[in-house]
Amino acid sequence: MKKLYFATTNEGKLKEAKSILKVEVVGTPLEIDEVQSMDPIEVATKKARLYFEKLRKPIFVEDVSVFIKALNGLPGPYIDAFMKTLGNEGIVKLLRGANERSVTAQATVVYIPKMGVEEVFIGEVEGTISDKPRGEGFGWDPIFIPKGEKKTFGEITLEEKNKYSMRAKALKKFKKWLEKEM
């Protein structure tokens, strides 16, 4: 069975990747800095390269960006910094009174099977930013209403949420690519 490295130590993410890719997926505690850029493909690709340089094994990284239209695309790849500084309360405050509330969450997976080969797989979910945080959940779940729902990711079940998972969408594209290769 093929063995791929995934640049995470998050058990949930590893399990999800294993179940979608149907290969052995091994996490790595190696920490690599992310570069400053509003381009999620640049961020993920450079991160993957650094991991590959260290590990010299087939490795993929996955990175989530959140593009809020009223903020001209911010925070994009800087979503973690926004969560740490403003949090969900602060982000909805920035959009107070705004009619334009659309947002796209993008998962970018970059896979480097060997030196010089870089494959990019993107999964997106569109939605709107809620007027205030609602429900529980991880990160920006409480303020993200996926298109077709009235509830935030924080208010729906994990099963419902998984239907919209931008990470699952990116991993499924990756799976298709792997099938052709294997």
Added chain:
Amino acid sequence: MKKLYFATTNEGKLKEAKSILKVEVVGTPLEIDEVQSMDPIEVATKKARLYFEKLRKPIFVEDVSVFIKALNGLPGPYIDAFMKTLGNEGIVKLLRGANERSVTAQATVVYIPKMGVEEVFIGEVEGTISDKPRGEGFGWDPIFIPKGEKKTFGEITLEEKNKYSMRAKALKKFKKWLEKEM
């Protein structure tokens, strides 16, 4: 005469550094990615290390962060991304109606004279974000009112502005350190 490398190609910055440091200052067109972090010292130090690894010559970098209190410190080191996406108009819009308008601009200089030595010099200027962009000037000049002024950096002369320069403050600390070393 001592020769230092400065990680910039900006003629104005090179001239300023030369005039304050009283040493030969040589620019470099080498481009190095900046890491994602809200800590300006981490950003500047990691950048300086990468430059030093490539050049193996005494090198300093200078990086500006802008901490807006009402945004809990954002954009910080991500000021370039904020300028490119929101611009000055967008930033003042984020603060519309806010009473808390204070802001700190910080220049962080990191100098690596040789492997294992990293010196950090910080210059700060405090101020407030104007209600709208006023005047001309570079970057966020039109929305930054330094403490003690009623005008933005965009409305005062370069000579007046230089009194407040956070970069000059950091470079002067660097100069003092160099004097002790030489």
